[in-house]
Amino acid sequence: MAIYPVHGILIKTKVGTGDFTTLPGVVDGDVTMNQETIEVTEHSGRDRKYVQGIRSGTASLTVFYDQAAHGLFEAALKAGSEVTMQYTWAAPSGNTMSYEVACLVTSVSNKIAVNDVIRMSLSLQFTGEVSLV
Amino acid sequence: MAAVSIEQTVRTMLTNNIANASIADASITHGYRLQSSQLPALTFTVENQSSATIGIQRISTLTMNIVADTSVAALDLEPVVRAALTPGSYGRTVLAIVNISSSLSEPAVGVGDEQEPAQLSVTADIYWE
Numbered sequence: 001m002a003i004y005p006v007h008g009i010l011i012k013t014k015v016g017t018g019d020f021t022t023l024p025g026v027v028d029g030d031v032t033m034n035q036e037t038i039e040v041t042e043h044s045g046r047d048r049k050y051v052q053g054i055r056s057g058t059a060s061l062t063v064f065y066d067q068a069a070h071g072l073f074e075a076a077l078k079a080g081s082e083v084t085m086q087y088t089w090a091a092p093s094g095n096t097m098s099y100e101v102a103c104l105v106t107s108v109s110n111k112i113a114v115n116d117v118i119r120m121s122l123s124l125q126f127t128g129e130v131s132l133v
Numbered sequence: 134m135a136a137v138s139i140e141q142t143v144r145t146m147l148t149n150n151i152a153n154a155s156i157a158d159a160s161i162t163h164g165y166r167l168q169s170s171q172l173p174a175l176t177f178t179v180e181n182q183s184s185a186t187i188g189i190q191r192i193s194t195l196t197m198n199i200v201a202d203t204s205v206a207a208l209d210l211e212p213v214v215r216a217a218l219t220p221g222s223y224g225r226t227v228l229a230i231v232n233i234s235s236s237l238s239e240p241a242v243g244v245g246d247e248q249e250p251a252q253l254s255v256t257a258d259i260y261w262e
Contacts, residue, residue, distance in 0.1 A: 011187075024190075025188065028187075064185070064260075115232040116231060117260065
């Protein structure tokens, strides 16, 4: 198996039909895919059974705030428009794997503290199927 | 061509932004100064080049020592040094400088009761790439 350093991850964004561009200044983040399940255990059954339900996903990011680079999230939140995110794991071998999904921006939070730089926290809700590229 | 070091970048920032009349370029040195060198002088060190993002941005701790004949002379140079801590392109790009603090050490008495120079230490966190 491979172990991927975080340093090799690229997070890219695009709005509309534009090209993907690498999101700079990412401090941390997470990407979560969820799968709901529906119970279908028979009345006489002794073991619970489930089938696949609805999938969903969320992501969050913390970035060093640069309006020129990250203002697209503020604009998307105000407009209610989608931002397409691409998370790419780049292996030293050159192989890559990406998640690609359209998202709605559900939260934008600028954190300020004395003697520190401005950080922006973003919350994203997946709005469709995640493509594993 | 090898990338410019952060130490060279900091020195360029300091020499570009501090007038010779305040502190001579030759007196801005990395790590140490010769005992016989002209005062006032400014020495600096850069520590902890750690990643600040998953990209190429890094954070380091910058420590500077203003060495002057008297406490007053050292204190007079503190705003000059603070003003020199300006983001920009100096070989590497200095993105932000925050958490700037300073501390004055009074002139110590030497072995022969002579007055040794006063030192004012200025530290800062520096984001660069």
